[in-house]
Amino acid sequence: MKLVIGNDHAAIEMKNEIKEYLEGKGIEVIDVGTNSPESFDYPISGYRVGKMVASSEVDGGIAICGTGVGISLACNKVEGIRACCCSEPYSAEMSKRHNNSNVICFGARVIGIETAKQIVDAWTGATFEGGRHQRRVDEIMEIEATQKLKVADEA
Numbered sequence: 001m002k003l004v005i006g007n008d009h010a011a012i013e014m015k016n017e018i019k020e021y022l023e024g025k026g027i028e029v030i031d032v033g034t035n036s037p038e039s040f041d042y043p044i045s046g047y048r049v050g051k052m053v054a055s056s057e058v059d060g061g062i063a064i065c066g067t068g069v070g071i072s073l074a075c076n077k078v079e080g081i082r083a084c085c086c087s088e089p090y091s092a093e094m095s096k097r098h099n100n101s102n103v104i105c106f107g108a109r110v111i112g113i114e115t116a117k118q119i120v121d122a123w124t125g126a127t128f129e130g131g132r133h134q135r136r137v138d139e140i141m142e143i144e145a146t147q148k149l150k151v152a153d154e155a
């Protein structure tokens with residue numbers, strides 16, 4: 001498995017700990033975030049993570065800022081990205097199983113490192129279930145591609 005990881009200035013320590021944690025499990029991690037304590041705009045890292053995931057260069061992305069919110073918003077502006085901001089492992093796992101999330105986000109100022117590790121474990125260990133969930137994910141992607149949702153407009 002190969003992942004991309006990105007962060008802003010609020011999440012340098014957590015990014016490095018998560019990167020090391022994943023590498024210890026044999027997962028390759030490409031770091032596109034900042035390592036400087038200077039203020040760093042989270043959309044830059046969110047965009048980089050999103051682009052790498054959307055181009056299928058990697059199997060998924062992890063994006064961390066202070067809350068996980070701003071960077072998830074930025075990731076989600078890249079076409080093809082389903083980034084989910086989670087503060088506990090259950091939602092992270094379900095975001096993969098039901099929503100086929102391809103980026104997981106969390107906040108370094110919100111959760112501790114042990115919860116962050118549980119989140120990445122839950123997310124990397126989960127598989128998209130397809131079936132009825134595929135239809136719903138397709139509907140999300142239809143909204144993205146067309147700014148319309150046929151089933152809703154016709155109802």
Ligand code: RB5
Nearest residue numbers: 010065066067069070071
């Ligand atoms: C940076 O101060 C902070 O706004 C950022 O890390 C993040 O929390 C934004 O959503």
